[in-house]
Amino acid sequence: MENFLSLMVEIKAMGATDYVGFTFFVGCMAMMAASAFFFLSMNSFDNKWRTSILISGLITFIAAVHYWYMRDYWAAIGESPTFFRYVDWILTVPLMCVEFYLILRAAGATRSLMWKMIFLSVIMLVTGYLGEAVYMTGMGPAVWGAISGAAYFAIVYEIWKGGAAQLAQAAGGAVESAHNTLVKFVVIGWAIYPIGYMAGTAGWYGAEGEFFGMALNLDVIYNIGDAINKIGFGLVVYNLAVNSQK
Numbered sequence: 001m002e003n004f005l006s007l008m009v010e011i012k013a014m015g016a017t018d019y020v021g022f023t024f025f026v027g028c029m030a031m032m033a034a035s036a037f038f039f040l041s042m043n044s045f046d047n048k049w050r051t052s053i054l055i056s057g058l059i060t061f062i063a064a065v066h067y068w069y070m071r072d073y074w075a076a077i078g079e080s081p082t083f084f085r086y087v088d089w090i091l092t093v094p095l096m097c098v099e100f101y102l103i104l105r106a107a108g109a110t111r112s113l114m115w116k117m118i119f120l121s122v123i124m125l126v127t128g129y130l131g132e133a134v135y136m137t138g139m140g141p142a143v144w145g146a147i148s149g150a151a152y153f154a155i156v157y158e159i160w161k162g163g164a165a166q167l168a169q170a171a172g173g174a175v176e177s178a179h180n181t182l183v184k185f186v187v188i189g190w191a192i193y194p195i196g197y198m199a200g201t202a203g204w205y206g207a208e209g210e211f212f213g214m215a216l217n218l219d220v221i222y223n224i225g226d227a228i229n230k231i232g233f234g235l236v237v238y239n240l241a242v243n244s245q246k
């Protein structure tokens with residue numbers, strides 16, 4: 001009995017500083033709210049924009065469901081839900097690539113542009129998973145992380161300087177400016193994830209005070225990244241739909 005009580009006291013004390021559990025919880029609620037917002041606003045737009053808004057909602061909805069499970073997993077086991085995390089990403093990140101395609105379709109974007117970006121995003125995530133969950137010792141995390149990073153840079157190149165960038169420039173106006181904002185999300189917002197990856201790799205940034213005096217936690221970083229990127233990305237698309245309907 002005494003043991004049980006002291007365990008309960010310990011758990012309660014941990015609750016107040018369980019930033020990981022807290023960000024899973026808030027992340028879950030935020031993704032649900034964003035999904036309701038995108039789904040309910042969908043029908044107020046022209047057909048042309050509905051698919052884009054639907055996809056914004058699907059991205060946050062898929063994340064909400066995964067956050068529900070990840071929050072539970074963390075609360076029950078106290079370990080990183082790496083598997084759920086990557087299942088979530090492998091579904092939602094390709095959908096973000098589809099958003100680029102849909103926005104640029106009127107400017108002449110082809111399916112092959114879409115598949116190229118989806119392919120690169122899958123390479124980025126599968127190799128990231130290998131470095132984070134499978135080959136976790138020796139050079140594993142560095143090698144797989146570098147391959148993942150190369151795929152990430154290829155995506156950045158495509159939308160910043162490559163074919164997608166040229167289409168956006170040709171489209172001009174609201175499409176070009178929305179495209180440029182989404183590029184910023186990918187260049188700045190997605191760069192949060194490699195920091196999380198490094199925080200999760202033994203001997204890198206995770207241990208006490210190794211990143212400019214801060215001990216970083218992989219899940220907190222990933223959760224912040226997801227909230228910014230999934231909800232923010234969707235809002236950029238929403239904003240484009242609103243602006244082009246005026």
Ligand SMILES: *C/C=C(C)/C=C/C=C(C)/C=C/C1=C(C)CCCC1(C)C
Binds near residue numbers: 128148191193197
């Ligand atoms: C909604 C989820 C998103 C936008 C997830 C994005 C994930 C990344 C951009 C991950 C990138 C990684 C690297 C560039 C190298 C290290 C391994 C990863 C997978 C964390």
